[in-house]
Amino acid sequence: MARRENPEINAGSMADIAFLLLIFFLVTTTMNVDSGVSKKLAEKPPKDYVPPIIKKKNIFEVNLNFKNELQVEGERMEIKDLKEAAKAFIDNGGGVGKIVEGVVSGPCDYCKGERLDESSDHPNKAVISVLSDRGTEYGVYLKVQNELLRAYSELRNRLAKERYGVTYTELEEAYKNARDNESLKRKVEDIKKAYPQIISDAEPTSAN
Amino acid sequence: MSKFRKKKKGMPAVNTAALPDIVFMLLFFFMVTTTMRETDLKIENPRLPTATEVKKLEHKSLVSTIYVGKSNTPEKHGTGYNRIQLNDKIASSEDVPAFIINARTKVSEAEVPFMTTSIKADRESNVGTITDIRLKLRDVNALKISYSAGKGE
Numbered sequence: 001m002a003r004r005e006n007p008e009i010n011a012g013s014m015a016d017i018a019f020l021l022l023i024f025f026l027v028t029t030t031m032n033v034d035s036g037v038s039k040k041l042a043e044k045p046p047k048d049y050v051p052p053i054i055k056k057k058n059i060f061e062v063n064l065n066f067k068n069e070l071q072v073e074g075e076r077m078e079i080k081d082l083k084e085a086a087k088a089f090i091d092n093g094g095g096v097g098k099i100v101e102g103v104v105s106g107p108c109d110y111c112k113g114e115r116l117d118e119s120s121d122h123p124n125k126a127v128i129s130v131l132s133d134r135g136t137e138y139g140v141y142l143k144v145q146n147e148l149l150r151a152y153s154e155l156r157n158r159l160a161k162e163r164y165g166v167t168y169t170e171l172e173e174a175y176k177n178a179r180d181n182e183s184l185k186r187k188v189e190d191i192k193k194a195y196p197q198i199i200s201d202a203e204p205t206s207a208n
Numbered sequence: 209m210s211k212f213r214k215k216k217k218g219m220p221a222v223n224t225a226a227l228p229d230i231v232f233m234l235l236f237f238f239m240v241t242t243t244m245r246e247t248d249l250k251i252e253n254p255r256l257p258t259a260t261e262v263k264k265l266e267h268k269s270l271v272s273t274i275y276v277g278k279s280n281t282p283e284k285h286g287t288g289y290n291r292i293q294l295n296d297k298i299a300s301s302e303d304v305p306a307f308i309i310n311a312r313t314k315v316s317e318a319e320v321p322f323m324t325t326s327i328k329a330d331r332e333s334n335v336g337t338i339t340d341i342r343l344k345l346r347d348v349n350a351l352k353i354s355y356s357a358g359k360g361e
Contacts (some may be wrong), residue, residue, distance in 0.1 A: 011225075011228065012224075014228040015224065015227040015228045015231055018228050018231035018232050018235055019231055021235050022231055022234055022235040022238065025235065025238045025239055025242065026238060028244060029238065029239075029242035029243055029244055030242060030243060030244075031241060031242045031243075033264055033265075034264070034265040034268075034271065034273075034326055034354075034356060035262045035263060035264045035265060035356070035357070035358070035359065036259075036262055036263070036265065036326060036327075036354035036355050036356040036357050037259050037261055037262060037263075037354065037355045037357055038263050038265075038324070038352070038353070038354045038355075039352075039353050039354070039355065040351055040352060040353075041342060041345065041346050041351040041352075041353060042346075042351075043346070043349070043351065044346050044347060044349075064335075132335045133335065133336075134334060134335060134336025134339070135334055135335070135336065136334065136335040137331065137332055137333070137334070137335075138257065138276075138329050138330070138331055138332070138333040138334065138335055138337075138338055139257040139331030139332065141335045141338070142257045142259060142331075142355055142357060143257065143259070145259075145355070146259040146260060146261050146357075149261040150260060150261055153261060201339075201342075203339075
């Protein structure tokens, strides 16, 4: 018998099969990456917890009412002005800082604020308190949160640029890619400690 | 002159041998870049607020999502932008702790502190609803949350 060559496998319908799979994946999957404003909630306080007494000048009061109107330190304000006001408050540096891990932080030597007596003492003492109404729109609430976070990140960026020549955003990005880099970690922690984010959400009021 | 006689010939068939390769390439691209759709939305797709200070959520398996928005079936659940969806059904804020505890059973114990709750709320929802959820999350010690938002001004 003559040796016959192996007949070729017909691959004509391969494309059809691949198309079928492709369409299946197109339909059942999504592409969007979930991103958002991340926040860490405070732990639930014990029943007999007495909140520490904070000097009034160290609290930056932000109020939102059910008509989505913004009030900052007793005066009405537009959302676009909130960031600058918050920056001025955090960066004021009018007094001495609190004791962190047994180290007295003393007066804020990196602050560039006006060092007013009636504003915050030190970034680690400055508390931003957001009080909103139950009826406030979520979009407006998040916008306010975002402006406050922006104030912090601009201050952090400025300080990181001065101390290490790169912005905090870049520093954090670099640290994310190299978790075991000790010097980067120290830098990130240092900036974080210099401008800690202290934003507290007060229990919302109710209009009725 | 026969050299110049036109050959009578039909259109040559286009070679489609490389077609499967192209389609497979596309297929792999989509398989790698996309993720499986997990839940059917029982609420209208929330119009997310925008923010500039957004961070990407990593480790999809450690993220549990809570949707807040307007119900798809207003005759059953009423109108208004404050319906909460957990898993595949409309629920109330009372059901949030059970939802979180259930999500925790699906990951190893060492990873529980890294679990994040993503709140996808419509921009017209009320802060009160979000606060209710937040208080319930605090009760079960799910402290990492992310307010889902698009990037932009």
